[in-house]
Amino acid sequence: MRSAIVVGGTGLVGNALVKLLCDSEEYVSVTVLSRRKLDFEHPKLTVKVRSFDQLEEEDIDFAHEVFCCLGTTMKKAKTREQFEKVDVEYPLHIASLAKKCGIMHFIMISAMGASEKSAFYYNKVKGKVERELIALDLPQLSIIRPSLLVGDRKEFRLGEKMGEWILKGLNPLFIGSLKKYRPIEADQLALAMKVIALFGKKSPVTIYESHQLAMMKMPEVKEEKVIPREQLFNWDKFKEQEAIPIDEEVVFNREKLREIKTKNELNK
CATH class of the missing domain: 3.40.50.720 (NAD(P)-binding Rossmann-like Domain)
Structure with a gap:
């Protein structure tokens, strides 16, 4: 201002x-x-x-x-x-x-x-x-x-x-x-x-x-296009998609964690 x-x-x-x-x-x-x-x-x-x-x-x-x-x-x-x-x-x-x-x-x-x-x-x-x-x-x-x-x-x-x-x-x-x-x-x-x-x-x-x-004149202010809420998040389309199962071993690899922990102990 x-x-x-x-x-x-x-x-x-x-x-x-x-x-x-x-x-x-x-x-x-x-x-x-x-x-x-x-x-x-x-x-x-x-x-x-x-x-x-x-x-x-x-x-x-x-x-x-x-x-x-x-x-x-x-x-x-x-x-x-x-x-x-x-x-x-x-x-x-x-x-x-x-x-x-x-x-x-x-x-x-x-x-x-x-x-x-x-x-x-x-x-x-x-x-x-x-x-x-x-x-x-x-x-x-x-x-x-x-x-x-x-x-x-x-x-x-x-x-x-x-x-x-x-x-x-x-x-x-x-x-x-x-x-x-x-x-x-x-x-x-x-x-x-x-x-x-x-x-x-x-x-x-x-x-x-x-x-x-x-x-001279004031520049025209372009109005921002309002995106409808349903286009931002299409709940119906989301429900139609099949849930992808989570592979616990991929998300949390216990063997890899043990290997990292052992190396850290040896380096102390």
Whole structure:
């Protein structure tokens, strides 16, 4: 049985992931580090409301993996400095704490096209955090690169909503090498993150692209075939067989026993 820490459990993916893990048979404990309370309760769930500027080692409990779902927008952050604090500084600090606490797997949501060489500021920042996370030399790092995320957000984002409508309309055209540009549902991304935690590659660093994430699902558990009791022990067939008489001389050879006993006495 496993335990998990989810950082950023109030966002679109984080919220879906928390509910998925709590309903999962594989997890007995789910801890959320959040800047505000969740509107969700569960017997397995512990919510720690913390300022990410003041997170310390004692705030990180033991867990098998940390899922980092932190992310913001320029509209909310207002400045590049604040944007990079949320998307770069906080994930790096949490990953460092996780490593100190002996947590073996750090799973972080980045973005499709993340690269420090990108012409787009957003992708450049994501490329920066990826590079710095890799430099931390974590026991195991999984980088998640989804395309446009779709789902029921608590807040309305006009730009993302328009992009969602356009891309959904163009979805049938995204075939072959263009598949990676298809929007991905938040629930599917949460499922993919769980699959990666349980069955993903054990390499020190693994990057998962959006088209891979869209295809992931939990492996099917094969039901063990129940063998009927009468086939395990066929009493009727046993009764039909004739009992084989036991030859006492074969089972217990008295002459052989005397011979062994005599040799032992002579050797004393």
